[in-house]
Amino acid sequence: MRGWWREISGLVLPVACGGCGTPRTPLCEECARTLYGAGARRARPVPEPAGLPQVHAAAPYADAVRALLLAHKERGALGLARPLGVALAGAVRAAMPSAAPGSGPLLLVPMPSARRAVRVRGHDAARRMAQAAAGELRRTGTHARALPVLRQRREVADQSGLTAHQRVANLAGALEVTAGGARLLEGGRAVLVDDLMTTGASLVEAARAVRAAAGLRCPGHLRLSAAVVAVPPLSLEINRN
Structure with a gap:
């Protein structure tokens, strides 16, 4: 019900930029430049956890991008x-630049996302963005589709306050x-x-689960990378390599 109400209310309530509050637009030109202008680049957490696939990020997690x-x-x-x-999609292109x-x-x-989080929020944010x-x-000529095949098999502790190593252990x-x-x-x-992406612990566990499942059917043939919208600039090394 909550998700349905949000869909309807978005059509009838006044719209303002999610980044700065400029009225009558969900994303103003200035915030769009902040979101898209940096260009996708390789991102590595510090410290980088073992098992993390190569990650590309679209923008730093700050200011307008954080607000959006x-x-x-x-x-x-x-x-x-x-x-x-x-x-x-820009980060995905950087992560998988070509195909045989x-x-x-x-x-x-x-x-x-945890089921409880989806109920509270009324939608699954990562799934929506993957579909978009x-x-x-596809619009720009790449054969692509969202594939929401991951799920939580057990409850995990709240990640806030945990160190990078504790987060990896918590999610294992x-x-x-x-x-x-x-x-x-x-x-x-x-x-x-x-x-x-913050410490990379969630992506490490997701990569492990995908590799384990794919390895049962097609061992040695999985190409796996990761793409995110944003990374916190102060806790990561970001480069064009």
Whole structure:
């Protein structure tokens, strides 16, 4: 019901930019330049956890970008899913810049949200952005689709306040690929996608779960990378390599 109400209210209530509050637009030109202008680049957490796939980020997590992500995720500004998906698509292109002839579609695997978080928020932010990014990639000529095959298999402790190593331990074994998901991953061009990377612990666990599932059916043939909308600039090394 809450998600339905947000969909309807977005059509009838006044719209303001999620980044700065400028009226009559969900994303003003200045905030759009901040979101898209940096260009996707490689991002590495410090320290970098073992098992982390190569990650590309669209923008630093600061100022307008931070406000946009929070407005979409926590305040239900669902109209931001598409512009955030466009930014995410840029990071996906950087993560998977080319494909061999005859290769399958690019598979965007969103990080799963806890069921309780989805109920509270009224929507699944990562899944919405993955779908929007896949649509943008298709629009620009890339065969892509969102593939939400990850799920939580157990509860995890609140990550806030935990160190990077504690976060990895907290999430170890917490995710799994859904029944039938391994078959859908065949083809090996999978990209883990999310709104934000901090320590990289969540992506490490997601990568482990995807590799484990894919390895049962097509060992040695999985191409796996990761793409996110934003990374905190003070806790990461960001470069163009």
